[in-house]
Amino acid sequence: MILRSNRVILSYEWSLGNARELAEKGVRVSAVYNPEAETMAQIERLELEARDMQVRLLRMRNPEDERVVNRLLNELKEDIFLLQARLPF
Numbered sequence: 637m638i639l640r641s642n643r644v645i646l647s648y649e650w651s652l653g654n655a656r657e658l659a660e661k662g663v664r665v666s667a668v669y670n671p672e673a674e675t676m677a678q679i680e681r682l683e684l685e686a687r688d689m690q691v692r693l694l695r696m697r698n699p700e701d702e703r704v705v706n707r708l709l710n711e712l713k714e715d716i717f718l719l720q721a722r723l724p725f
Contacts, residue, residue, distance in 0.1 A: 638710060672723055672724070675719055675723060676723070677718045679716055679720060680720055682712055682715055682716045682719070683716060685712060686712045686713060686716070689708060689709050689710065689712065693705045693706065693709065
């Protein structure tokens with residue numbers, strides 16, 4: 637039983653060491669344990685950007701600006717769709 641608890645402690649210390657090492661390299665630990673986390677965060681950022689763009693679109697008066705913003709909005713929606721397709725659920 638003591639050996640078993642020592643293994644747990646060693647395992648815990650080893651994983652903390654790995655987490656620190658990965659953090660120093662700029663890798664987020666959540667991305668290591670949940671690779672979809674970064675993709676989901678990126679989808680959320682793009683969705684927020686798309687909402688902001690829709691609000692700006694409603695306030696625009698110039699048709700040329702509307703066309704450009706519509707095109708950008710469609711590109712954002714395509715990016716969101718492609719990222720969502722990568723997720724397993």
